[in-house]
Amino acid sequence: MTADNSVTPEQWLAKQIETGDPDLLRSMVKTMAEALMSAEADSLCGAGYGERSDQRTNRRNGYRTREWDTRAGSIELAIPKLRAGSYFPDWLLERRRRAEQALISVIATSYLLGVSTRRVDKLVEQLGIKHISKSQVSQMAKVLDEQVEAFRTRALDAGPYSFVWLDALTQKVREGGRIINVHCLVATAVNADGRREILGLDVTSAEDGAGWLAFLRGLVARGLSGVQLVISDCHAGLVAAIGATLPGAAWQRCRAHYLRNLLTVVAKRSQPFVATLVRTIFDQPDAVSVRTQHAWVVQTLEAKHPAAAEHLDAARDDLLAFAAFPREIWSQLWSNNPQERLNKEIRRRTDVVGIFPDRPAIIRLIGAVLAEQTDEWVEARRYIGLDILAKARIRVISSDTPAPDPLPQTLTA
DSSP states (O other): OOOOTTSOHHHHHHHHHHHTOTTHHHHHHHHHHHHHHHHHHHHHHTSOTTOOOTTOOOOEEEEEEEEEEETTEEEEEEEEEESSSOOOOGGGTSBTTBSOHHHHHHHHHHHHTTOOHHHHHHHHHTTTOSOOOHHHHHHHHTHHHHHHHHHHTOOOOSOOOOEEEEEEEEEEEEETTEEEEEEEEEEEEEOTTSOEEEEEEEEESSOSHHHHHHHHHHHHHHTOOOOOEEEEOOOTTHHHHHHHHSTTOEEEEOHHHHHHHHHTTSOGGGHHHHHHHHHGGGGOSSHHHHHHHHHHHHHHHTTTOHHHHHHHHHTHHHHSGGGGSOGGGHHHHSSSHHHHHHHHHHHHHHHHHOEESSHHHHHHHHHHHHHHHHHHHHHSOOSSOHHHHHHHHHHHHHHHSOOOOOHHHHHHO
16 A cells, blocks of 8 residues: 555545545545655655655655554554655654554553563554654553552542551662662552452562551551551561551461471471471361460470470461451461462563663552552452451450440449
């Protein structure tokens, strides 16, 4: 397909009116767009189409076609090709100036899915673009910034959030001419409707108490309330940050992470035995049996593994915090596995990028993934049933309410 450069737009329009073209609007848009591209190509060549000139610096080399979705419908454009270098009209890519939402969406989605710039080049080539630079990819990917920022700063008004999971991921970023590790703090919770919801995301230089304290204070300022239990690994300074920002919330130490820490003080040949013994604590039918079994395991380990027994005894309250809640949701509360599955989904995208150019790029990609995941959870089934959630909250309310004096004592007095 080629564009007819021998006919001016005025002559073409008169011809179309005479013939009564039913798709006059689409034909007008097509002709005007191709005339504009032809003028831009002539400017790059230094001379008009077919013109002999000493000022010419380049020549035309045919056309390539591509679909252009507009409000007037889908239009097939003939884009001029050059013998030296490449040409593509930037105004086709500008958001809101033309109906190029599909192209921008493809490239932004490619970035979201962790597609490298080289692969994006191959993708957009199928759409009629022979080359796209890294700066163009980054510029088009920034359309996600507004959505991600709105997601990260939204009001947390779906509470109370009874259960909160916290975790951190390490990512590489270029700063000051070197590559450093930064920590992405992520918070997930169960809202009043029993559905999972991602509360927030932040990037800090170190995973310490100051970072967690600022992160949790930000969540509280946005509306985080009603937290009964926080589940996480034993991050540095995290327990103190929870106590400072979420008064009344208990802390559940992830049993999977704890078991790995416990086995470091046990000889390798004895690790399977100790691991099996500790897992029996979580197989009990009620809270009383859980605590009884924990005491029995500690006593059993004292003879041959005193270091492990002391380690396990010291972690009793943090490791068994889940037992204060209904038995039906123990498996969802005693570990950070739900957050680990989310982290795996995040890393599937970030591993393709490898090293991020800056911290905003990390927030853009991970924030978009988290926003997408939250939307999926809204449509999925409840993570915790409303009846179980109500039972968990009633337990807390009843324990916080002082019991009245018994009636017999009143009568005696």
